[in-house]
Amino acid sequence: MKTCVIFGGTGFIGSHLALYLINNQLADHVVLADIKPIRSDFTFDSSKVSYANIDVRTPISAWNLPASVDLIANFAAVHREPGHESHEYYETNLPGADNVCAWAEKVGCNSIIFTSSIAPYGPSEAEKTEESIPTPVSAYGGSKLAAEKIHMAWQKADQTRRLVIVRPGVVFGPGEGGNVTRLVKATLKRYFFYMGNRSTRKSGGYVKELVNTMWWALNEKVPATGGSFLYNFTMKPPSVEEYVNATCQVAGVSRFVPSIPYRLLLIGSYLVEAVTRPFGISTPISPVRIKKLVRSNNIQPYVLTKEKYPFKYTLETAFADWKNDRPNDWKA
Structure with missing residues (x-):
């Protein structure tokens, strides 16, 4: 493959995909198309x-993008929840999905990888x-489900097109800075606590595993003649307690x-918000x-x-690899 354009490319997953493609000599050139600059914690x-x-909210027609592209990855999204008004997810x-698909058609790119989310399923113990x-209960989940349909329509308009849709759970690893990073730091620094959620299952997986599944899906499961492939990305969902235990095991500590009580914490959060x-x-x-x-x-x-x-990767080997890459994330 010669050229890949990653929309939302300077984000956590986009940065890791770029490294994966270049380090494994799967692409000659990768363009990180985003409204934010390249992250300082990644070296390319x-x-x-x-x-x-590039701002995917507007039609894409830019001099700084290649005229010919072999693969497009569309990771651009408003996703942090909470953090945005409901209309912002849809806007x-x-x-973004419309404009990326239109640009793919314009430059004759027949392969797209799109990251959706597990949010379209809605929360459930089952x-x-x-x-x-899918039964989304949030604007984020609803907007992601609709964006999936836009990409599917792009593929069905020309049966030679190739589409991978992945629905990731919580993605963690070097550079994440989100929920799992906070859990690791809180556990190691002794301010993490349970609130009736020891057995709560949180679907997730390691970012390096995620990008590996993307390449596997595109090259092993989507025919060269065209087609689509949709899958959930998660390991067998660990419980919150299993995340904590894996953190302690990899860090070599006991905590x-x-x-x-959950109700006490919830009431406190309402007071803080007020x-x-x-x-x-x-x-x-x-x-x-x-x-x-x-x-x-x-x-x-x-x-x-x-x-x-x-x-x-297992949860433990993923954490160990993360610790090896970014020791500072694991300082007690």
Whole structure:
């Protein structure tokens, strides 16, 4: 493959895909197309990776993008939840899908990888697979499901086109800076606690495994003559306690993790929000986040298992690899 353009390319997953393609000599040139610059915590060979300032919310017609492209990865999205008004998810994620697909048609690119989310399934203690009917309860989940349909329509308009749609759970690893990073740091620094969520299942997987599944899906499961492939990306969903235990095992430490009543914490989060919201103060303590912590996302990797994808990482080996890459993320 000569050229790949990654929309949303300077994000966590986009940066890792670029490294994967270049380090494994799967692409000669990767363009990171995004409204944010290349992250300082990733190092790229400037002769092989370039940056283009692109906003997918508007029609894509830029001098700084290649005229010929072999692969497009569309990771551009408003995704942080909470953090945005409901309309913002739709105003970015739907036009973004339309504009990326239109640009693919314009430059004659017949291969797209699109990252959706497990959010279209909605929260549930029951197991969900790719055969489950999506029932999104959030604007993020609804917008991602609609964006999937836009990409599917692009593929069906020309049966020679090739499409991979992946629905990731919580993706963690070097440079994540999100929920799992916070859990690791809080556990090691002794301020993590349970709130009736020891057994809550959180579907997720390692970012290096994710990009590996993308390449596997595109090259092993989508015919060269055209077609599509949709799958959930997660390991067998670990519980919150299993995340904590794996953190301690990999860090080589022992931690006592106390429990705090969920209702007490929820009431406290409402009080904090009531005080801070009028002043526009952002805080990680919000009722939405607290509720998410006790709700399972029990999404199963049914298709990956059925198609015998060769998983490379367990939760423990993924954490160990992450620690090896970014020791500072694991300082107690």
